[in-house]
Amino acid sequence: MKSLSIALTGCILVLFLLASGMSVRYLMELASSGHPLPIAGSRPAWRAIALLPESHDPFYHQIAAALEHNARQHGLALESRPLPITQDRETTLRTLELAITAHPGGLIIPGSANPEYVRLIDQAIASRIPVVTVATDSPTSRRQTFVGTNGFSLGLMAGEYIEKNSPEGARIGVVLSQPDPAARDINNQSVISGLAQALKRGGQRRITETRTYVPEVLSSEEIIADLLDNHPEVAVLFFTSSKDAIAAAQHLVDRNRVGQVLLIGVDDPPELLDYLKKGIIAATILRNPDNIGRLTIESLVELKTSHNSSGFRDPGIRLITRASLQEPHR
């Protein structure tokens, strides 16, 4: 009985010591709470601002995530701000001006042909702020580097696939995603040029209709429904936005027209891959947003450290189909 009492007392004593130790440890943690949270690893060496289009397109979300990840790898604190893309250019310009006035160590922005936009880019360069355009370019500005998909290559790859997988004389519809109306003449034109170049090589396939999706004006589903209703002869649909491709696939399912229209999209969000596996979407061209993010940060770091970088960096594209998706290496 006595030894049991001693053992019990010992256990309670150990419990008390453990509880006291843990309590003191948590109290010390609490004492340091409320300060800015320390981040594991070293502190950032410098800071940059990334302005990415305020878009629902997963492509830009993936770029933003890749930028954040790679910036951290290079000791760069990246402040991401949404860049409102509307018909009213003033908001976009003021956001860009704010970013320049905040005088970051580097600036990552989408390109635009808007003269005022270009002037602000040049102002940033004059203020010794390195500028990298991403996804879309401002070739007339003094930006040092553009990292983005070559629109011509994209169109060419799509055209080649259409040529091989559509019937002779098929009519083609194209839906271009255009977050920035001011960039229309630059990238989308390159896509169409590439597509036309591929179709010109043989056969009688022709682009029947080209629609441009502008956010806040029409929804993807409305554009596609309108296009298919007005052009029932269209046998191929090519999209430069994954969101539009997904909407088209769902539209074909709803209209019971699966198999009648060859759908080609871009990028690889899960919903799109799901339609690809089911055979509703025939192919998708990957624009490698991860590569875009990596190359952008690498370019910015080069500009910051050596004041020199390549003027254009292509992240590359790759076409995948239902068959290639099932290959082991995938």
Place this chain on the structure above:
Amino acid sequence: MTAMASRHQLRTRVFLFSLFSTLVLGMASLYNQLNSRIYLRGMTRILERTRPYLELEQKTILVGNLLETYLSTKNYSSLKEYWTRSQNLYATVWDLDRTLTWDRSSLLREDLVELIQSYLRATEDAINAKRGRDIPAYTAAFTRSERILGYIKQTTADLIQADYLEGSRQGQRFADQIATLQLFNILMLLSLMTLGVILGSWFSGRLIGPLSRLARSAQQIAEGNYQAHIVPYRREDEIGLLTVTFETMRTSIIRNIEELTERAEIESRLMSERLDNLRIKNLLKIAELQALQAQVNPHFLYNTLNTGVQLAILEDADHTRRYIEHLADVFRHNIRTLDRLIPLSDELHSIESYIYIMRIRFADRFEFRIVQPAACPDPLMPAMILQPLVENAITHGLRDRESGGWVEIAVSRDDDWLHLAVSDNGTGIAPERLDRILAVTEAIADGATAGDALAGDEIAKKSNGIGLVNVLSRMRLHFGDPDIVRIDSQPGSGTRIAFRLPLVREEAHV
């Protein structure tokens, strides 16, 4: 000093235990206070994160207002106030913690600092242009400063929002940490309380246990069990002192009780002896009274009988002379003081004279024999023992016998005892009468007076019954031996009354 200190060990232990308990409670309370203080400081820190930025914005707006006033009025005091406020704003910005971290708040804060500095530069440009009267330049600079002020407000709002979100996350984390800490605190306090109860129980057991055992021993002693076991206590503290003192008290009580018991026994014995003496004296008084009543004037008779002896000698009446001489011896023996002891030989000599007279009186009707050993011891004994017994044998035992009756006085020795017996072959004593005589004798031996013992007892009062009772009582009281007399009597077969006299006593007496 050391002994005193060791005697106060218990007090020291109680004091140390109280001190320890107080210290533990105090530390727990202080720890709780520390907890509260850290909670409060942490929450205050979280809640006040955004305050500096709001103040910064207010100061910036104030500078902007002063700039606008100066530009519109060119008032010198406004300019002076502008410089003061703008320098103050510079200093405030300079004092800000600009450590760059990975969190969004840190980046926005850096934006804000850069924006404010740009703003101040723009306002200075506007002031300088105004002073240089360059209207387009100060207008452009003012417009630019207004735009930057808008960016400052926007960034401050973003910063507050980011800080709010971060503060919420930290607050949630803080709350989680507090909840965990409280859990450990509760666990710590519960285990501390349990330890306190165990230690308190152990300590009170160590403190009260010896006292309880001592109290149980005291209770047993109070109930009369003086041999109750007192559990030894080895510590030299107050309880040890109490235990030793209690043991000493118990020993003292036992010794006092033994002394009182011994004294009471001695007093009881003395009282008993005193009572025995009183009874002997009482019986002697009774015997003397009886003798006086029976003999009107023994001395007169003794002297008269001596005169008769002289007369018989003158007349040559030798038988008469011897008769009268024996009669005179009997009278002389009878008038002895009865409280004195006499040698057995005197008693035998007297009984021989008495028998001589009885032989003359009763001629050959009865035979009288005295049997004694050649070297007979001569112990002391009360006087007038044998004569009443011989007289009773003649008067009552042989009263109705015309011839053949005998009375024998036998003396014999047996180790430490001298046996003395008076026997006859008379009618004997009826059993009920003998029982009654013995009962009266017992009562007298137990302290009753002869008058009380004989009250209403006609059988015992009958003649010679008193004499036998007197003889028996005197022998018992004198020798203190209830078995000193033995009476054997069968109706029609005679009576034998035997005594045993202790020779040791007689020799010691001699």
